[in-house]
Amino acid sequence: AKELGGNSVQFFDPLLAIAIEQRRKLENDLRNAIREDEFVLYYQPIVDLVAGDLVGAEALIRWRHPERGLVPPDDFIPLAEESELINEIGLWALDVAVKRLALWREAGNRLYLSLNVSARQIPDGLPPKVILDATRRHGIEPGTLALEITEGVLLADLGDAARWLSEIRALGFPVYLDDFGTGYSSLSYLKRFAVDRLKVDKSFVRDIAHNISDRALVEAVVAMAKSLGIEVVAEGVEDPEHIQLLRGMGCRYAQGYYFSRPLPVEDFCAMCERIPLM
Ligand code: C2E
Ligand code: CA
Ligand code: CA
Numbered sequence: 001a002k003e004l005g006g007n008s009v010q011f012f013d014p015l016l017a018i019a020i021e022q023r024r025k026l027e028n029d030l031r032n033a034i035r036e037d038e039f040v041l042y043y044q045p046i047v048d049l050v051a052g053d054l055v056g057a058e059a060l061i062r063w064r065h066p067e068r069g070l071v072p073p074d075d076f077i078p079l080a081e082e083s084e085l086i087n088e089i090g091l092w093a094l095d096v097a098v099k100r101l102a103l104w105r106e107a108g109n110r111l112y113l114s115l116n117v118s119a120r121q122i123p124d125g126l127p128p129k130v131i132l133d134a135t136r137r138h139g140i141e142p143g144t145l146a147l148e149i150t151e152g153v154l155l156a157d158l159g160d161a162a163r164w165l166s167e168i169r170a171l172g173f174p175v176y177l178d179d180f181g182t183g184y185s186s187l188s189y190l191k192r193f194a195v196d197r198l199k200v201d202k203s204f205v206r207d208i209a210h211n212i213s214d215r216a217l218v219e220a221v222v223a224m225a226k227s228l229g230i231e232v233v234a235e236g237v238e239d240p241e242h243i244q245l246l247r248g249m250g251c252r253y254a255q256g257y258y259f260s261r262p263l264p265v266e267d268f269c270a271m272c273e274r275i276p277l278m
C-alpha cells in the first residue's frame with residue numbers, strides 16, 4: 001500500500017492498473033484519430049411506412065482503428081464525452097454529413113440525414129450558427145439536416161439547452177428526441193422542449209409482436225405524439241411483423257435491421273438504387 005498523504009491509503013491493483021493503462025492508450029489514439037482520418041460515418045435508412053419510401057438516413061459513426069479494426073461508437077463515444085474530444089468529433093461528423101448531403105442533392109437525391117448530438121456538445125460545442133454556416137457553405141436546406149438529441153440534455157443547464165434547441169428549430173433544422181422512453185424524464189422533456197420527431201427506443205419495439213405491454217406502450221407513445229403534432233420513428237424494426245403492427249398503430253416512420261444495417265456510404269447508395277424496400 002502506498003501512502004497518498006493525509007489518511008488516504010491506496011492499494012495497488014494490477015487489473016485496475018492495466019485497465020487504466022488501456023484507457024489512457026485509447027484516449028491517446030482517440031486524440032489522433034481525427035488527424036489520421038480514422039472516423040467514418042455509416043448510414044442507416046429511415047423508411048416511410050405509409051408511402052413505402054426511403055426518406056432519410058441516420059449517420060452513425062465508426063472508428064477504423066489501425067489495430068482494433070472497426071470500433072463501434074459505444075466503445076469510444078462515452079470516453080470522448082468525458083472531454084472536449086466529443087466536440088471535435090461532432091464538428092467532423094457535421095462536416096462529413098453536409099458534404100454528403102451536397103453530393104446527394106447534386107445527384108437529385110432528396111434524402112435527409114440525421115446526426116447524433118451528445119448532451120455534452122450543447123450549447124457551445126455545436127453552436128446553431130456553426131451548423132447554419134456549414135449548410136450554407138454547401139447549399140444545403142436546413143430541413144434536410146436533422147439533429148438527434150437524448151433527454152440527457154436535461155442534465156445540462158436547462159436555459160442553455162432550451163435556447164440552443166429553439167435557435168436550432170428557428171433556423172429550420174428538425175430536432176429528433178432519441179431513445180424515447182429509456183430515461184426517467186421522457187415525458188417532462190416533451191413538456192419542456194418542443195421537438196419535431198421522437199424515436200421510440202428499440203428496447204420497446206423489439207417485442208411488440210409477443211409482449212402485450214410493450215405493444216401498449218408503443219401504441220400509447222404514438223397516440224400521444226400524434227396529439228402533440230410530433231411524428232414517430234420506431235427504432236429496431238427487425239421483422240415484417242413489426243411493420244404490420246406499427247402501421248396499424250399509425251406509426252409513420254421506421255428504422256432497423258429489417259430494412260438495412262448501417263452501411264458504408266457506397267453500400268448505402270447501392271441499396272438506394274434497389275428501392276422500394278418493401
Ligand atoms: P442510437 O442513436 O440510438 O443509434 C441506434 C443504434 O441502434 C445504432 O447502433 C444502430 O446500429 C442500432 N440499430 C439500428 N437498427 C437496429 C435493429 O434493428 N436492431 C438492433 N438491435 N439495433 C439496431 P450504433 O451504430 O452502434 O450506435 C450506438 C450509439 O452510438 C447510437 O445510438 C448513438 O447514441 C451513438 N452514436 C453513433 N454515432 C454518433 C455520433 O456521430 N455522435 C454521437 N454523439 N453519438 C453517436
Ligand atoms: Ca440516434
Ligand atoms: Ca436511438
Ligand code: CA
Nearest residue numbers: 116150178179
Ligand atoms: Ca443511444
